[in-house]
Amino acid sequence: MDPLDLVFQALAHPIRRAILDLLKRRPGLCINDIAEQFDVSRIAVLKHLRVLEECQLIIVKKSGRKRAVFFNVVPIQAIYDRWTTEYSAFWAEQALDLKAQLEASIHGPGPDKQIQKSSS
Amino acid sequence: MTATSKNQPQYFRVVIEAPIERVWEALTQRDQVLPFFFNSVLHTTSLAPGAPVRMRSPNGKFTGVVGEVLELEPPFKYSHTFKFTNLDDPICVVEYELKSIEGGTEFTLVVRDAPAGTKTEKYMLSGGKMIVAALKHWVEKGRPSFTSRLIGFVNALSSPFTPRKCRSENWPLDKKIK
Known part of the structure; x- marks a missing residue:
């Protein structure tokens, strides 16, 4: 496979x-x-x-x-590399950050988001 | 970071579709630009345990990473201590493990004792996955990946801004790395 x-x-x-x-x-x-x-x-x-x-x-x-x-x-990096370019990676990250910020301001940070932020 | 994660090793593993000798040769190539290692040149007297390791810019002016060889077991294992010259963080250890498997070579990069909560830790985590992916590309395709080429270009542009303490004259081969 x-x-x-x-x-x-x-x-x-x-x-x-x-x-x-x-x-x-x-x-x-x-x-x-x-x-x-x-x-x-x-x-x-x-x-x-x-x-x-x-x-x-x-x-x-x-x-x-x-x-x-x-x-x-x-293996996850390989998936990422396959479908992103330097340009799309930058803007996708901006979009995800905006989503996280807006959602956190409404619901408070989700458990996964907290982990991600503290370790990155 | 929790206390338990402080000294835990980090593993980065990939299967490279090439014989183990070929991967070993690429990994331990000296005095030549290594596209998978951020376009650095491995500068040393030998790769025997105790020998100094210096990762230099292609023109030799700057030294980005310093360390000392710990283990050398061709073509299965190579490890050395590791320190970024621009940071004052404690040293950590990088190990490369190669294993011959069906269809190629299983290549594992292990980062040990990365000091928790430091820039070194952060750089090692993002650097580890880039190195294994770029090494795979370099060995399988015989040319640097797009990311490797981009990094080479950015390095060349930013070299005028490299701190003085990264100049190679500050890191002679006989300097002990603590």
């Missing part, structure tokens, strides 16, 4: 996106800590992690008996 198909398939599930959010915030979490954060079985989380690992959105590193999990941004 095309590697890009695998990436989009992996990103299509809300739990898998939530796992990436979590790992971006807390790199190196072990598998048990990840499983605890979700209301689904450990087996289901392991399955999601396998899908994410297969398309390289995460990297799993053994350290002793534990397995630490890290987010790998490169």
Whole structure:
């Protein structure tokens, strides 16, 4: 299968996106800590992690008996590079910032936006 | 940044459709402009552990990154300490791991001990993904990507504004990097 198909398939599930959010915030979490954060079985989380690992959105590193999990941004960068140019990237960012500012002034900042802003 | 994320490594991984030797050769090329490394030139006496690493501008006038080789295991692993000459942040470590897989080479850039909340951390995060993407393009296509060319152009324009402390005479090969 095309590697890009695998990436989009992996990103299509809300739990898998939530796992990436979590790992971006807390790199190196072990598998048990990840499983605890979700209301689904450990087996289901392991399955999601396998899908994410297969398309390289995460990297799993053994350290002793534990397995630490890290987010790998490169497949997403590849998507970004494919469909943006220097010019469109600049204006798209301006548009998204404006959207975030306006929405925050109405609803208060969303949880994801807060994380993004504090780490960028 | 939470305390737990402070010293956690950051991984940047990509599959390059080329044999491992070819990727290794591109990565460790010396005294030649490296389009995937922001058009710098790797200047050093050797790549043996302990050898100095200097990433210089193509004309040699400026040195942007300094460090020291930690590990060299051709063609699988290469690591060195890393410090931006324009910043006073503590040093961090950059590792390059290569693994031969079906259809090419799995290339991983690892940034360790990036000081949390510093400009170094910020630059390493955006730099890491650009380096792996640009290296893939360079090795597979044999020419620099559009972004690499653009960076080369911008670097050339901005060199008159580069701080004095980045001048290469301030970073001789025998200077110890702390």
